[in-house]
Amino acid sequence: MPSIASLAPFPDDLPTHSLLVVDYALVRANDKSELDKLWNAATQLGFWYLKNHNLHDEVDRMFDVCADTLDLPLEEKMPFEQGDDGDSFGYKARGTIATDKFGSSDNVEFLNIAQDDALSWPRITHRTYPPLVNDHMEDTFIPFVRKSMAINFTFLEFFEKRLRLPPGELVRRHAVDHVNGGEARCIKTPPKQSTVALGAHTDFGSLAIVHNRLGGLQVMPPDSEEWLYIKPIRGYAVCNIGDTLSIFSAGILRSNVHRVMPPPGEQSHFTRYSITFFTRPGYDVVLHALGEHSALIADAVAQAPEGQYETGSTARDWVARRIRNLRLKNRKGVQSWVASMGTEHRGVR
Numbered sequence: 351m352p353s354i355a356s357l358a359p360f361p362d363d364l365p366t367h368s369l370l371v372v373d374y375a376l377v378r379a380n381d382k383s384e385l386d387k388l389w390n391a392a393t394q395l396g397f398w399y400l401k402n403h404n405l406h407d408e409v410d411r412m413f414d415v416c417a418d419t420l421d422l423p424l425e426e427k428m429p430f431e432q433g434d435d436g437d438s439f440g441y442k443a444r445g446t447i448a449t450d451k452f453g454s455s456d457n458v459e460f461l462n463i464a465q466d467d468a469l470s471w472p473r474i475t476h477r478t479y480p481p482l483v484n485d486h487m488e489d490t491f492i493p494f495v496r497k498s499m500a501i502n503f504t505f506l507e508f509f510e511k512r513l514r515l516p517p518g519e520l521v522r523r524h525a526v527d528h529v530n531g532g533e534a535r536c537i538k539t540p541p542k543q544s545t546v547a548l549g550a551h552t553d554f555g556s557l558a559i560v561h562n563r564l565g566g567l568q569v570m571p572p573d574s575e576e577w578l579y580i581k582p583i584r585g586y587a588v589c590n591i592g593d594t595l596s597i598f599s600a601g602i603l604r605s606n607v608h609r610v611m612p613p614p615g616e617q618s619h620f621t622r623y624s625i626t627f628f629t630r631p632g633y634d635v636v637l638h639a640l641g642e643h644s645a646l647i648a649d650a651v652a653q654a655p656e657g658q659y660e661t662g663s664t665a666r667d668w669v670a671r672r673i674r675n676l677r678l679k680n681r682k683g684v685q686s687w688v689a690s691m692g693t694e695h696r697g698v699r
């Protein structure tokens with residue numbers, strides 16, 4: 351993989367969206383104005399830059415091991431393909447999922463390593479992975495997963511307080527001793543592409559921490575039709591809220607739509623790798639707004655259309671159904687795209 355220094359810079363003439371910069375060290379220190387900033391970011395756009403996250407070594411190792419693994423010949427990766435049944439963990443081959451309602455195919459391959467499999471290693475909780483992943487479970491995946499989890503649990507504890515939920519009410523829905531959908535993801539986009547890499551989506555789970563060296567990630571801000579790049583900044587991660595946190599909080603925490611385009615300008619000559627960590631609820635957690643535990647959330651429910659935050663689904667079924675509907679092999683027209691967005695129970699945004 352080329353060194354970071356040899357990559358082309360992000361073009362300076364493109365429309366970007368500035369994000370609030372949250373300092374993780376200040377969040378840990380309970381700094382009031384930093385926590386206010388985090389709350390504003392999480393409720394307004396649902397995206398923020400995170401600095402001082404202290405994940406640099408772990409992320410560098412992830413970039414190296416993930417590039418080596420995704421650069422393997424296809425026949426060495428295909429035995430680990432996630433398939434069409436809605437499984438998230440394992441390898442996702444290029445061109446297997448839709449990027450829009452017309453069924454255009456994606457441009458990326460990725461590898462999802464379950465948080466549960468990293469934590470129970472060498473015992474398998476969900477599935478097996480390519481030998482190269484196994485070889486680096488201890489020096490790369492486990493430290494990355496553990497440190498990323500610590501960050502997301504700090505956020506969950508804070509959101510729990512600000513949402514005026516009883517202590518533990520949000521955290522226990524993501525408890526590590528329950529089988530859950532949390533995962534580390536490495537994405538690879540080949541150079542010189544012109545079509546959408548990963549289509550417009552909101553994240554299925556609760557929280558994501560994304561690490562990028564090349565551009566491509568874009569958000570569509572609320573009340574806008576325009577896609578804006580999120581410029582990668584060296585040493586900064588990009589954090590965002592996903593659908594399950596939005597549902598638990600009756601939309602107070604915002605799960606914003608985003609997509610991945612091929613890297614822009616001179617950066618398009620390079621292969622794009624990105625590393626993400628997703629925190630998702632326990633498989634058996636029923637997804638609904640926690641209005642019975644918080645007057646703040648109950649108020650938000652009262653203002654929303656009837657049933658908007660009642661999915662009637664467990665986290666396991668919710669994620670599986672959305673992934674199944676994304677897979678091109680399962681596609682049954684536009685309704686598959688709508689179902690993959692997770693919005694069919696509350697109307698498409």
Ligand SMILES: O=C(O)CCC(=O)C(=O)O
Binds near residue numbers: 535626
């Ligand atoms: O690669 C990126 O920058 C973001 C990926 C993403 O949005 C996702 O995997 O859900």
Ligand SMILES: [Fe+2]
Binds near residue numbers: 551552553608
């Ligand atoms: Fe995403």
